[in-house]
Amino acid sequence: MTVTETNRAAEIRQWPALWALCLGFFMILVDSTIVAVANPAIMENLGADINSVVWVTSAYLLAYAVPLLITGRLGDRFGPKRLYLLGLTLFTAASLWCGVSGSIEMLIVARVFQGFGAALMTPQTMAVITRIFPPDKRGTAMGLWGSVAGVATLVGPLAGGVLVDGLGWQWIFIVNVPVGVVAFLAAVRYVPTLETHEHSFDIPGVILSAAGMFFLVFGLQEGNTYDWSARIWLMIALGVVLLGVFVWNQSRNRNEPLLPLELFRDRNFSLANIAITSMGFAITSLVLPLMFYAQAVRGLSPTGSALLMVPMAVLTGVLAPNVGKLVDRAHPRYIAAPGFLMLSVSLVWLAAVMNPHTAIWELLLPIALMGVANAFIWSPLAATATRNLPQHQAGAGSGVYNTTRQVGAVLGSAGIGALITSRLAANGVPDTGTAHEGTASVMPDFVVDGFSSAMSQSVLLPAAVLLVGFVASLCFSRPVRGGVQPDAVAAADSRGPVAG
Structure with missing residues (x-):
């Protein structure tokens, strides 16, 4: 096969490969947030206390975040397709295990395996995109990847509410099984087997x-x-x-x-990691006070409170691919920086209208602006971080980027929990358990104003942290035209797709 024929075949395979990877990546990120709305049902059904049920989420986040640096390098060594398929198999099997768990202890153990499967998969998605798309098309590809990342973190609570109300908490996990099977078949068929690079493990x-x-x-x-x-x-x-x-x-x-420190000599890679940390912090921390406010102050059901996020998810999904095309032509600072500023402003606006008597449509306006802002952030950050990665370090760079995002999410989860507790005490709200258990019952009248104020004040924390991302993205330099070229080796095989 000539170089021209190989490149033409690679061109044909790029987009189906991207869609196949995005399906698995979507499933992973949804599972990061879907459990929050199901916690009360899990507690009731399995007879667990609040400390035990917290571990259902904590075990997943720990198993997901800790190995990311290592699994990124494993993808370089053994091939991103192999690692992706292995992780997807483990994630899907563990999802079924979660759904049939009869005790809180069994569910926590199953979530550990699920998180490890996610850790095997995640770095490979960015690594494959980096290696099969040329730099002048990588922004468009990362736009699609970014829309998946942005929408999935918001779809989780919505999907969780619908499934818990309609079928039971077990189905937030069981639904992953058919999706995982389809994602596996799509990856076997469309994701190319790329050249591996010999590595000695540190x-x-x-x-x-x-x-x-x-x-x-x-x-x-x-x-x-x-x-x-x-x-x-x-x-x-x-x-x-x-x-x-x-x-x-x-x-x-x-x-x-294990971690090539020369990656950080690329100014944009370093700045993009700072920015994605602030984004991971904000996206994780903004949902908790909003859901508490919707359920405890406004009396909405889990599904009703999750529906508040629909404008954000829809606008992010619609706009992100188009923003990705813009990334290929414009300086990333002129896209990402306005996105961070818009998101920060939207959260300040949301905090201002989060009171017991605000009309629902007034809440939806800042939430919609959050969706627009999201679309301007994910793609430029991912494209800027990966544009100049050497091919043999694509997995390592992707592992670093996803690790910083996940650490940001953990920081956001811990920070918002501490701040909510502090603000409740400062506003004179007694520990009735409502905030911690996420019940859908309205707060008693004598504490509703204080509780509402505590939730609105807590939203200001992610708004402030986003300014770190704003400053980091303002400092982006213009990427070098051309950048690092993709792997054409084995991106397409004249004999057809090769399984990992």
């Missing part, structure tokens, strides 16, 4: 990064549950120290480090 780096990430993520995720005790702060400090030792170890590794 065992000390693997141990230090995994241990550091575990202690840091666990401490941040569970800090509020344990009232930020000395043991939690010790755990966070240990995580930071271990990660510091990990970075020092990587700088002295003269063979092949």
Whole structure:
């Protein structure tokens, strides 16, 4: 096959491959948020307390976040398609396990396996996009990827509400099985088998990064549950120290480090990681006070409260692919920076109208603006981060990018939980349990104003953190024209698709 024929075949396979990957990626991200609305039903059905049910989400986030640096490098070594299919199989099987769990302990264990499957899959999606799309089309591809990322994190609560109200909490997991089967068949058929790169694995780096990430993520995720005790702060400090030792170890590794620090010499890669951390923080933290307000203050059902997010999800999904096309032609700072500013403004606006007597349509206006802002953020960040990645480090770079996003999400979860507790106390709201259990009953009249104020004040935290992303994206430099070219090797095979 000539180079021209290979490139033509690769062109034909690019978009089906992207759609196949996006299907699995969508399923992963939905599962990051879908459980929140089902917690009361899980507690009632399995006879669990609030501390136990928190672990249903915490176990998933821990198993998802901790291995990302390692699984990104594994994709470089053994092939992103193989790792993606392995992760998808594990994720789908664990989803069925979650759905048939008869105890809270079994459900937590199943969620660990589900999170690990997600960790195997996630870095491979960005790595494949980086390797099969040329730089001048990567923005369009990342636009689609970004729309999936933006919409999925918002669809989770909506899908969770509908499934819990209609079929029961088990179906928020069981629904993944047919979707996973379709995603697997699509990946086998359309995702190309790309050239692998020989890597010697940095065992000390693997141990230090995994241990550091575990202690840091666990401490941040569970800090509020344990009232930020000395043991939690010790755990966070240990995580930071271990990660510091990990970075020092990587700088002295003269063979092949797990984390190639030269990636951060690319200014845009470093800035995009800062920006996506603030985005992960904001998206995770904004949903909790809004759902508490909708259910406890306004008396909406889980489905009704999740429907508030529809304008945001729809506008993000519609606009993000078009924004992606713009990314290929315009300076990323002129797209991402306005997006961050719009999102911050929309949250301040939302906080201003979150009171017990606001008309629903007044809430939908800032939520719609959030959808527009979302569309202007995901694609430029992903395209800017990956544009100049060397082909043999696509998996490592993708692992770093997704790790920082996930750490941002954990920070957001921990930060908003602590702030809500603090604001409830400051507004004179007694610990009635309503906020913690997410019940759909309206708060008693004597505390409704204070509770509403606490939720609206909490929304200002993600609004402030987004300004970090705004400043980082303002500092983007114009990407070099051309950038790193994609892999044409085995992107298409004249004999047809090759399974991982």
